Amino acid sequence: QKEVEQDPGPLSVPEGAIVSLNCTYSNSAFQYFMWYRQYSRKGPELLMYTYSSGNKEDGRFTAQVDKSSKYISLFIRDSQPSDSATYLCAMEGAGNNRKLIWGLGTSLAVNP
């Protein structure tokens, strides 16, 4: 079993839809959870960062962490064609020399 599982998609939605992206993990020591966005032929860029359980909101994006279920989510409200990208989840446990464990990424297409 991989430490982090992420459905690769592809996911295709109409403009304005609410998008839900998810990752599950097996290591209960993970405390830091991140979502990165990667446009085609570009490097990943940090989108959201959460420590431990709870929600974090930034504009149209909400990150949610449920440590009891070992499940994290990224919600995108009012999705736009510019949100079309691959979304990668990443996580890390304390004292791991900042080595992140990555999901494979979910490809999202938002259609106008």
Added chain:
Amino acid sequence: NAGVTQTPKFRILKIGQSMTLQCTQDMNHNYMYWYRQDPGMGLKLIYYSVGAGITDKGEVPNGYNVSRSTTEDFPLRLELAAPSQTSVYFCASSPPGVETQYFGPGTRLLVL
């Protein structure tokens, strides 16, 4: 700040040739990383460094070498290039006290 810069953007190598992928960051980050990304395979950590003079292997170090003589630079050396090293290579850096990583634009390498 330029952030993390990588050169070259694209390179074609013949089997058996060697080359150095350059990575520089101007954010005074102590942690630096090299990843490779292959379609459907996610990000794989090749090497990382926690500071000048200190490097360690990641998940897929075979066929690569690194050095870290300064805080800013973290070059990746490929010796005896093989077709299996055809990939997109990303360099990333991370500041002290924060788990997030900041990525360069990537180097696309084709080994024929």
